[in-house]
Amino acid sequence: MIEEILITARDNAKVDPYLNIWTWEISIYLFLGGMTAGMMIFAAWAVLAKKDDLAPFASNKLALWAPIVLSIGMTTLFLDLEHKLYVWRFYTTLQVTSPMSWGSWILILVYPVAILQVLSTLRAGYPKLAQLAERLPLVTPVLDISESQKRRIALASIPLGIGLAIYTGILLSAFSARPFWNTGILGPLFLVSGLSTAAAFVLLATRAHAEKLLFARIDIGLILVEMLLIALFIVNLTTGSEAHLNAARLILGGEFTLLFWGWFFTLGLVIPLLIEILEVRGSRLALVTLGPVLVLVGGYLLRQVMMDVGQVSTWTQYESQYDMQLLQRLER
Amino acid sequence: MPARYAMVIDTRTCIGCGDCVVACKTENNVPAGLNRDWIVEATRGRYPNLTTEFRSERCNHCSHATCVYACPTGASHYWQNTNIVLVEPGKCTGCKACIAACPYDARLIMHPQGYVDKCTFCHHRVARGQDPACVSSCPTHCMHFGDLNDANSIVSQLLDRRKSRALKPETGNQPNVFYLS
Amino acid sequence: MQRREFLKLSGTMLATAAAGPTLLSGCSQKRLPGSGQVTTSPTICNICFWKCAGVVYQEDGKPWKIVGNQQDLHSGGRLCTRGTGGIGAYQDADRLQTPMLRVSNKDGQYFRKASWDEALDYIAQRMRSIEQKHGNDRLALLSHGSGGDFFQTLLQGFGSYIYGHPSYAQCRGPREVGFALTYGEEVGSIDRTDMENSRCIVLIGSHIGENLHNGQVQTLSEAINKDATLITVDPRFSVAASKSKHWLPIKPGTDMALLLAWINVLINEGLYDRDYVARYTQGLEALTEHVQPFNPEWAYLETGLDPELIRTTAREMARNAPATLVHPGRHVTWYGDDTQRSRAIAILNALLGSWGCEGGFYIPEKVKLPEYPIPKPPPAKSDWKKIIQPEFPLSPSGISQSILAACSGDNAHIKGLFVYATNLPHTIPNSIDMIKQAAQDLDLMVVIDTMPAEITGYADVILPECTYLERYDEIRNVAERQPSLALRMPAFEPRYQSKPAWWIAQQLAKRLELEQYFPYQDYAEVIDWQLRQVDSSLTEMKTLGVKNFERKTAMYFREGEQIRFRTPSGKIELYSKTLEDNGYDPLPKYTPPQQPPNKFYHLNYGRAPAHTFGRTSNNPLLFELMPENAVWINPLVAKDWQINNGEYLRLQNPEGTLSNRVRVRITERIRPDSVFIVHGFGHTSKSLRLANGVGASDALLMSRVLVDPIMGGTGMRGNFVTFVRES
Known part of the structure; x- marks a missing residue:
């Protein structure tokens, strides 16, 4: 028997009894960041591949949602900061070893391009909104220029979108201290998941049947790739060091097994996959809208599961000998 | 060559009394409930064939400090090019990346202010040539502090002479708190 | 601080100042410790009785820390966990603040705040009345602390010599008596x-x-x-x-x-x-x-x-x-x-x-330090040991539970009791009923303490003493390896209305016309006088804190040296004639211990480095280090009972007394026939806002007190407990 315990009381906020630094704010941010990336990529792809007819929503309307969704994500990211008044410190430096520093600069680049994407498709996608905007000075020439550079903007959006999505994964995978996260597969996994959630968004938003079918097919492919990446993720963990094995155990029989396999994998991947396959095969079930909803749920759950399990997975875990609630008495 | 400060703690004489923990609290005025150092008791075996070890633990002031590398603003930094890892509250956004990056869970958030805090190896004392508060309070004299780049320092000599180990060196962080056995 | 760090720090200060007041206060912690105005003063720790010399640091007039005095060979220049946490004793928000008097109205009894004059007048008047009704030899002192001697001086001046300290009958007594019988000297x-x-x-x-x-x-x-x-x-x-x-x-x-x-x-x-x-x-x-x-x-x-x-x-x-x-x-x-x-x-x-x-x-050797001259107290009217503890003729000291017992009953010998710095319910096993009865029967019970410990609840008068960090006390002069003197002086002004023991005793003496026993304005004069007899002074000691002296005698027997031991035979007595003559076994005999009943376990108890008995459980710094005790249970026993690690249960002795709820620690470090808890927890005083109701008290569970027939000690390790699950 090994008994390894803390014999002095320690109640470090969000570290004890187990790491709990990041909760829904960061999960939401990572989810929306990935979805933004997917939106930018699909919108750019539709432009570059001239899919106006087949995919009218993706070509003209999708771009508007990317900065909106990203802004919600950025808001929750800000909410998570403990020392909020110092947020500007992100932009006084580039720390080359810090994925978070890279991420904050990527966001600085993503924002203008995402907005240019909006501007270059605004008249086509949202004519009324464009008219309203054009009442303001300078908007008309800006829209003109943006439209003229539409392809270039699209070309720029794709690498930035990929960068954004992969960064949300690398952000976690760079933490060698959290064995569950510590695999490069998280980058591609979050990219594919981001694309899948963006596809689901299109499925929910478009009224064009052909576009629905197209994106259902794309999403089926993405979900299958995502499953493959998850398999690789698990292979990676289970063939790792003891710390990685312990981390794998958390979802392979451990306390997070149900959350991972029941909620995320089954509800968020398998069921929507089946629904979308039925849809592509022509079934006109009432639950077809459920497919993309579940994909979105699954996309969020992926980040939430990663957040929860990753923080519990650790190199050092001591049980405290005392009831930490007692320390609240010190506030007498 | 900048110093490589290390702490060498003799588990043969450590009794887990916690003096180091209280000394740190008073020296650095650490708020109630928060701790920059702590004691772990590890008991192995079955009655009556047992071993028990006490370890005074804290930030390992790693030579390869993943927390410093994870910090997006440079708030986490090495003090004067040594291995002492400090946090500059004026640069800290409270993003907690460093907390996630520490395999030893040695960092904490100062409440209510919100910046990240940690063991400083009492660099304010080190700068004056003194040992950290924990080391200088230890009633069993089981804790030692010094520069590993100085072959004559007490820590270099102890590590040369005695069997030692650091916590989880497999993290690759190159921790600088060592335990003699 | 090195220059570079200083510059960097100034930069931060400017930046935060520029960012506005919120940012400035937000990062106030950044200032490095000790960068303000630092002052120091010497002390002797009083968190336990080892008396280590320390140095109290203040920064900008605020308490900062206490560290060991480097010159102190007695403590190796280092304080222990509790000594380092000594500042907590000063800071404790639950300290006694003013004198309190027990008063009655139609709803019952309660305590009310009183002025020092009122409280001291009350005590003096009760002492006078006891003297008139029963005689001047009917007061007793139970003390466990460095200020106790002042009250001993007071009571002896009054004519009462009855005195006990729990460190005898509840702690070291047997070894001192056992070694004295053998070597003619105590261990000390x-x-x-x-x-x-x-x-x-x-x-x-x-x-x-x-x-x-x-x-x-x-x-x-x-x-x-x-x-x-x-x-x-x-x-x-x-x-x-x-x-x-x-x-x-x-x-x-x-x-x-x-x-x-x-x-x-x-x-x-x-x-x-x-x-x-x-x-x-x-x-x-x-x-x-x-x-x-x-x-x-x-x-x-x-x-x-x-x-x-x-x-x-x-x-x-x-x-x-x-x-x-x-x-x-x-x-x-x-x-x-x-x-x-x-x-x-x-x-x-x-x-x-x-x-x-x-x-x-x-x-061991100590410094030959003359006593401050005070008159001899009046001779004792009665031989109190013969009256109070006649069955223990070989006991050199007062036996605390015998003294307590002599406070009860119509013919009680003791009519007034002073309790100084000892929390009797947690100190004397199974003593609650005795204390309650004593409180009923005594004409006067005075408790002097820094904390609202349980014993204060039984007093007629509670007097708030200031902590060791706020007072002068006797010079430390302990027989040991290296003779030395050490000074305790106030680092801080007494908080609230608390006062030092010497002042309290002196004020009482004035009211009893016994001021000749306290012939000074300030106890510092006594310290200075004594120090001057050994070529030092208070001024010098205020800087030094500790002064070491050369040994004058050998530390060990010389080879072949003839020694006359202070035993009746002058030899080390392997065989004790003294014991034989008093009807005890001259050579040690073994008696098998009683075994626990089925489903009961030996109750073992002990100490933890974070606490001194129950007296530090409310010290915020030490509470924070170790807030509760746990009951250690062997994994085999835990399996039998299906007890889980970290769950709370209660301990029960064979008489049915239940402890507070206590946390379980399942560990191989304990035998399967025993459990273990750390002594000093399980407080029930509501005024101890940190410690109240936390952990189990071993003292409360000790229904089986095995009294030592030779010296009157209360044997406490023959007790048994079982588990009662929380439903």
């Missing part, structure tokens, strides 16, 4: 053990390290560094056991059997120090005959210890003798035969020749 506090030079140390139920007596811990640690052999006898895998070459996980209550077997081996194998024994001792023949039946095989049946292990350890002791210390222990009131067990330990040491030898017991 601080313990005269020469552990730093020992080659072999035998600890019997003495968990040094958990019981953090600074000098003991430091010298044990030094012995470990020098590769001394440690042999630890304990039912629990104590911290000391974990440092030992041999751990003897003895069956509780059978230590005497082991000691007799060791003596048997030393004698029968001819391993004892023949020269030493021949020169200094008497009674070897009787002892030899006495221990013949007690061989290791016999002891195995009692102790459960492998006979070979008993032999091996005995030989190891002999091999390292005389630098072998069979440690006398400190808290030794266990099974009621404790004086005899201490005698056995003393005898064992004599056989090894360790008393007076390097690595065994050194000869």
Whole structure:
């Protein structure tokens, strides 16, 4: 028997009894960041591949949602900061070893391009909104220029979108201290998941049947790739060091097994996959809208599961000998 | 060559009394409930064939400090090019990346202010040539502090002479708190 | 601070200042410790009784920290956990603030705040009335603290000599009596053990390290560094056991059997120090005959210890003798035969020749410091020991529970009781009913304390003493390895209306026309006068804190030196005629302990390095370190009961007394027939807002008190408990 315990009381906020630094704010941010990336990529792809007819929503309307969704994500990211008044410190430096520093600069680049994407498709996608905007000075020439550079903007959006999505994964995978996260597969996994959630968004938003079918097919492919990446993720963990094995155990029989396999994998991947396959095969079930909803749920759950399990997975875990609630008495 | 400060703690004489923990609290005025150092008791075996070890633990002031590398603003930094890892509250956004990056869970958030805090190896004392508060309070004299780049320092000599180990060196962080056995 | 760091810091300050007041206050913690105005003053720690010298630091007029005084050989220049946390005693928000008087109205009794004048007048008037009705010899003092002597002076001046301290009958008494019977001298506090030079140390139920007596811990640690052999006898895998070459996980209550077997081996194998024994001792023949039946095989049946292990350890002791210390222990009131067990330990040491030898017991020396001249107190009207504790003629000290018992009943001898700095319900086992009765029957009960401990609830008058950090006390002058003097002086003004003990006693004396016993304005004058007699002064000591003096006598016996021991025979008495003459066993005998009833377990208790009994449980710094105690349960027992680690349950003794809820720690470090809790928890005083209701009190569960027939100690280790699950 090994008994390894803390014999002095320690109640470090969000570290004890187990790491709990990041909760829904960061999960939401990572989810929306990935979805933004997917939106930018699909919108750019539709432009570059001239899919106006087949995919009218993706070509003209999708771009508007990317900065909106990203802004919600950025808001929750800000909410998570403990020392909020110092947020500007992100932009006084580039720390080359810090994925978070890279991420904050990527966001600085993503924002203008995402907005240019909006501007270059605004008249086509949202004519009324464009008219309203054009009442303001300078908007008309800006829209003109943006439209003229539409392809270039699209070309720029794709690498930035990929960068954004992969960064949300690398952000976690760079933490060698959290064995569950510590695999490069998280980058591609979050990219594919981001694309899948963006596809689901299109499925929910478009009224064009052909576009629905197209994106259902794309999403089926993405979900299958995502499953493959998850398999690789698990292979990676289970063939790792003891710390990685312990981390794998958390979802392979451990306390997070149900959350991972029941909620995320089954509800968020398998069921929507089946629904979308039925849809592509022509079934006109009432639950077809459920497919993309579940994909979105699954996309969020992926980040939430990663957040929860990753923080519990650790190199050092001591049980405290005392009831930490007692320390609240010190506030007498 | 900048110093490589290390702490060498003799588990043969450590009794887990916690003096180091209280000394740190008073020296650095650490708020109630928060701790920059702590004691772990590890008991192995079955009655009556047992071993028990006490370890005074804290930030390992790693030579390869993943927390410093994870910090997006440079708030986490090495003090004067040594291995002492400090946090500059004026640069800290409270993003907690460093907390996630520490395999030893040695960092904490100062409440209510919100910046990240940690063991400083009492660099304010080190700068004056003194040992950290924990080391200088230890009633069993089981804790030692010094520069590993100085072959004559007490820590270099102890590590040369005695069997030692650091916590989880497999993290690759190159921790600088060592335990003699 | 180095220049670069300073510049960087200034930069931060400017940046935060520019960012506005919120940012500035948000990062106020950044200022490096000690960068303000730092002042220091010397003290002697009072968190336990080891009396380590320390230095109190203040920064910008605020308490900062206490550290050891580097010059103090007594403490090795270092404070222990509790001493470092001493600031917490000053800061504790639950401290007694004003004098309190018990008053009655139609709804019952309650305490109300009173002025010092009112409280002191009340006490003086009650003392006068006791004197008139019963005589001036009817007041008693129970004290456990450095200010107690002032009250002793007061009461003796009044004519009352009755005095007891729980460190005798609840703690060290048996060993002092046992060693005095054998060597003519007590071990004394601080313990005269020469552990730093020992080659072999035998600890019997003495968990040094958990019981953090600074000098003991430091010298044990030094012995470990020098590769001394440690042999630890304990039912629990104590911290000391974990440092030992041999751990003897003895069956509780059978230590005497082991000691007799060791003596048997030393004698029968001819391993004892023949020269030493021949020169200094008497009674070897009787002892030899006495221990013949007690061989290791016999002891195995009692102790459960492998006979070979008993032999091996005995030989190891002999091999390292005389630098072998069979440690006398400190808290030794266990099974009621404790004086005899201490005698056995003393005898064992004599056989090894360790008393007076390097690595065994050194000869302590203190500074010859004249007493401040005060008049002799009036002679005692009665022999109080004969009245209060007639059944213990060999007891040199007052027996606290006998004194308490003499406070009750219509014919009670004691009519007024002063309780100074000792929380009796947690100190004397199973004493609650006695205390309640005493509180009923006494004409006056005064409690002087810094904290609203449980005992304050039974007082007529509560007087708030200031902490050691706010007062002068007697100069520290302890007999030990290196003679030294140390100063305690106020680092801070007394908080609230608290006052130092000397002031309280002096103010009472004034009201009783006994001011001749306190002939000074300020106790500092006494300290200065005494210091001037040894070529020092208060001014000098305020800077030094500690002054070391040269030894004038040898620390060990010289080779072949003839010694006259202060025993009746002038020899070390292996065989005690004194005991025989008083109707006790002249040689130690073994009595098998009573076994726990089915589903009950031995209640073992002990100390934790974070706390001094129950008196620090409310100290915020130490509470934060260790807020509660846990009951240690062996995994096999836990499995039987299906108890989980970390769950809360209650302990119950055979009489049905239930403890507070207490957290479970399942650990291999305890025998399956025993449980263990740390003493000092389970407070019930609501005014102790941190400690109240937390953890279990061992004292409360001790229904079976095994009184030592020789010295009156309360044996506490014969108690049993079972578990009661929380429903």
